[in-house]
Amino acid sequence: MKVIRVLLVAGLLALIPLASPLWAAEEAPASPQEPTSPQLTSSDCIKCHPQIVHQIQEAGASHKTAVTCTDCHEGGHPPLVPKEQIIPKCSKCHQGKSHFELPNCLACHRNPHQPLNIVFEGETKPACKTCHPQQVKEVNEHPSAHAEVDCSFCHTKHGYIPSCLKCHEPHREGQQFEDCVKCHSVHKPLNITYGMDIPNMDCGACHGDIRELLESGTTKHAKLACVFCHRGVHGIIPQCETCHGKPHPQAMLEKFKGCLDCHQDPHNLAK
Ligand code: HEC
Ligand code: HEC
Ligand code: HEC
Ligand code: HEC
Ligand code: HEC
Ligand code: HEC
Ligand code: HEC
Ligand code: HEC
Ligand code: HEC
Ligand code: HEC
Numbered sequence: 001m002k003v004i005r006v007l008l009v010a011g012l013l014a015l016i017p018l019a020s021p022l023w024a025a026e027e028a029p030a031s032p033q034e035p036t037s038p039q040l041t042s043s044d045c046i047k048c049h050p051q052i053v054h055q056i057q058e059a060g061a062s063h064k065t066a067v068t069c070t071d072c073h074e075g076g077h078p079p080l081v082p083k084e085q086i087i088p089k090c091s092k093c094h095q096g097k098s099h100f101e102l103p104n105c106l107a108c109h110r111n112p113h114q115p116l117n118i119v120f121e122g123e124t125k126p127a128c129k130t131c132h133p134q135q136v137k138e139v140n141e142h143p144s145a146h147a148e149v150d151c152s153f154c155h156t157k158h159g160y161i162p163s164c165l166k167c168h169e170p171h172r173e174g175q176q177f178e179d180c181v182k183c184h185s186v187h188k189p190l191n192i193t194y195g196m197d198i199p200n201m202d203c204g205a206c207h208g209d210i211r212e213l214l215e216s217g218t219t220k221h222a223k224l225a226c227v228f229c230h231r232g233v234h235g236i237i238p239q240c241e242t243c244h245g246k247p248h249p250q251a252m253l254e255k256f257k258g259c260l261d262c263h264q265d266p267h268n269l270a271k
C-alpha cells in the first residue's frame, strides 16, 4: 500500500511542468512555505480519470461548457490533501434560489458530471414546488385521489407526461387523452369544467338515455349540443328564461308552476 502511494505521488509529481515547480515561489519569501500539492490542470485529469472525462463529454451540459474539472476540484489532489476537501459543495456556485436550499442535491442530480440526468426518488413535491408553485398549489387546494400521491407517481421522469389512459379506462370507446383534459384538469380532477367543443357523445357516455331522447326529438332543441345549454361547469342547470325571456303573456304563465308544465322536458319538448 505504502509503495503504491509513493508511486502515485511520484506519478502526480511527474506531471508538473518542469519549468514551473509551483512551490518554487517566484519572489523568495523570508521563510519558505511547506510544499503544497502539485498543481494539476484539467487536461491532466484524463490520464487517470478517463471515464469521468468521458461522462462529461457525453452529457456534462453546463458542467462541461461553463466550468472545468479544477473549478470544482480545487486545492490539490489526494493523497496530499484528503479526498473530502476536493469534493465541492453545490452551494459553492449555486445560491440564491429556493431550489438551491433543498437537502441532498445528489439524490436527484445523481451524477454531478451529468447534472441533467435527473432521477426522482422519495417525496419530490417540495422540490417541484421550487419551480412549479402553481401546480403544487392547485393540487394542495383541491383534495382528490391525485393529491394523495406524489408528483413523481405520474411524472416518473422530469418533463414526462403520462396519458390518463395509462391508469384509467375511458368513459366511452375511442376516447383519447386529448379528450380527457377537455373536461378534467389533471391536478384537480374532480373540478369538471369544459368549453363549447364537447360532442354530445362525451356527455352521452354517462347520460346515454338523455342523449338518445334529445337527438331523437323533432323540435329545435334536438339540434342543440348538451354544452350549449349546460355551459362551462358539470351539473349546471340552465333556466329557460335565460334564453327565451318571457315568451308568453304574464297572465298565462301565472297559472302554472313552470314552463315544463306544458313543455314537459327540455330534452323532448312538447310544443
Ligand atoms: C496520475 C493519475 C491521476 C491524475 C493525473 C489525476 N488523478 Fe485524481 N485520482 C487518482 C487516483 C489514483 C485517485 C484515488 C486516490 C485515493 O484513493 O487516495 C484519485 C482521486 C481523485 C478524487 C477523489 C476521488 C474519491 O475517491 O473521492 C478526485 C475528485 C480526483 N481524483 C480528481 C482529479 C482531477 C480533477 C484531476 C485533474 C485535475 C485528477 N484527479 C488527476 C489519480 C489521478
Ligand atoms: C460542477 C462541479 C464538478 C465538475 C465540473 C467536475 N466534478 Fe468531479 N465531482 C464533483 C462532485 C460533487 C463529486 C462527488 C460526487 C459524489 O459524491 O457522488 C465529484 C467526484 C469526482 C470523482 C470521484 C468520484 C468518482 O466517480 O470516481 C472524480 C475522480 C472526479 N470527480 C473527477 C472529475 C474530473 C476528471 C472532472 C473533469 C473532467 C470533474 N470531476 C469535473 C463535481 C465536479
Ligand atoms: C464550480 C462551480 C459549480 C459547482 C461546484 C456546481 N456547479 Fe452546477 N453549474 C455551474 C455553472 C456555472 C452552471 C451554468 C450556469 C447556471 O445554470 O447556473 C451550472 C449548471 C448546473 C445545472 C444546469 C445544467 C444545464 O446545462 O442546464 C445543474 C443541474 C447543476 N449545475 C447542478 C449542480 C449540482 C447538483 C452541483 C453539486 C453536486 C453543482 N451543480 C455544482 C457551476 C457549478
Ligand atoms: C427532487 C429532485 C431535485 C433535487 C433534490 C434537486 N434538484 Fe436541481 N433540478 C431538478 C429538476 C427536475 C430540475 C429541472 C431540470 C430541467 O430544467 O431540465 C433541476 C434543475 C437544477 C438546476 C438548473 C436550473 C436552475 O434553476 O439553475 C440547477 C443549477 C440545480 N437544479 C441545482 C440543484 C442543487 C444545487 C440542488 C441541491 C441544493 C438541487 N438542484 C436539488 C431536480 C432536483
Ligand atoms: C429547477 C427548476 C425545476 C424543478 C425543480 C422542476 N422543474 Fe419541471 N420544468 C422546469 C422547466 C424550466 C421546464 C420547461 C418549461 C417549459 O418548457 O415550459 C419544466 C417542465 C416540466 C414539465 C413538462 C411541461 C410541458 O408542458 O411539457 C413537467 C411535467 C414538469 N416540469 C414536472 C415537474 C415535476 C413533477 C417536478 C418535481 C418532481 C419538476 N418538474 C421539477 C423546471 C423545473
Ligand atoms: C399514473 C396513474 C394515473 C394517471 C396517469 C392518471 N390518474 Fe387519475 N387516478 C389515479 C389513481 C390511482 C386514482 C385513485 C383510484 C381510482 O380512482 O382509480 C385516480 C383517480 C382519479 C379520479 C377520481 C378522483 C377522486 O378523488 O375520486 C379522476 C377524476 C381521475 N383520476 C382522472 C384522471 C384524468 C382525467 C387523468 C389524465 C388527465 C388521470 N386521472 C391520470 C391514477 C392516475
Ligand atoms: C395523476 C397524475 C399526475 C400527478 C399526481 C401530477 N401530475 Fe402533473 N401532469 C399530469 C398530466 C397528465 C399532465 C398533462 C395535463 C394536460 O395536458 O392538460 C400534467 C402536467 C404537468 C405540468 C405541465 C404544465 C401543466 O400544468 O399542464 C407540470 C409542470 C406538472 N404537471 C407538475 C406537477 C407537479 C408539480 C405535481 C405534484 C404537485 C404533479 N404535476 C402531479 C399528471 C399528473
Ligand atoms: C365530457 C366531460 C368528460 C370527459 C371528456 C371525460 N370525463 Fe371523466 N368524468 C367526467 C365527469 C362529469 C365525471 C364525474 C362523474 C361523477 O360525478 O361520478 C368524471 C369522472 C371520471 C373519473 C372518476 C371515476 C369515474 O369513472 O366516475 C375518472 C377516473 C375519469 N373521469 C377519467 C376520465 C378519462 C380517463 C377521460 C378520457 C379518456 C375522461 N375522464 C374524460 C367528465 C368527463
Ligand atoms: C363520467 C360520467 C359523466 C359524464 C361524462 C357526464 N356526466 Fe353529468 N352527471 C354524472 C353523474 C354521476 C351525475 C349525478 C350527480 C353528480 O354526481 O353530480 C351527473 C349529473 C349531471 C347533471 C345534473 C346535475 C343535477 O343537479 O341534477 C347535469 C345537468 C349533467 N350531469 C350534465 C352533463 C353534461 C352536459 C355532460 C357533458 C358535458 C355530462 N354531464 C357528462 C356523470 C357524468
Ligand atoms: C341555452 C339556451 C336555451 C335554453 C336554456 C332553453 N332553450 Fe328553448 N330553444 C333554444 C334555441 C336556440 C331554440 C331554437 C330557436 C330557433 O331556432 O328559433 C329553442 C327553441 C325552443 C322551443 C321551440 C321549439 C321548436 O321546435 O319550435 C321551445 C318550445 C323551447 N325552446 C322551450 C324551452 C323551454 C321550456 C326551456 C326550459 C326548460 C328552454 N327552451 C330552454 C335555446 C334554449
Ligand code: HEC
Binding pocket: 200, 203, 204, 207, 210, 211, 212, 214, 221, 224, 225, 226, 227, 228, 229, 230, 237, 238, 239, 240, 266, 267
Ligand atoms: C335546450 C337546452 C338543453 C339541452 C340542449 C340539453 N339540456 Fe339537459 N337540461 C336542460 C334543462 C333546462 C334541464 C332542467 C330540467 C328540469 O328542470 O327538470 C336539464 C336537465 C338535465 C339533467 C338533469 C335532470 C335529468 O333529466 O336527469 C341532465 C343529466 C341533463 N340535462 C343532461 C343533458 C345532456 C347529456 C344533454 C345532451 C345530450 C342535454 N342535457 C341537453 C336543458 C338542456
Ligand code: HEC
Binding pocket: 240, 241, 244, 245, 246, 247, 248, 252, 253, 256, 258, 259, 260, 261, 262, 263, 271
Ligand atoms: C300553458 C302552457 C305553457 C306554458 C306554461 C309555457 N308554454 Fe311555451 N308554449 C306553449 C304552447 C302551446 C306553445 C306553442 C305556441 C305556438 O306554436 O304558437 C308554446 C311555445 C313556446 C315557444 C316557441 C315560441 C315560438 O315562437 O316558436 C317557446 C320558446 C316557449 N313556448 C317557451 C316557454 C317558456 C320559456 C315558458 C316558461 C317561462 C313557457 N313556454 C311556458 C305553452 C306553454
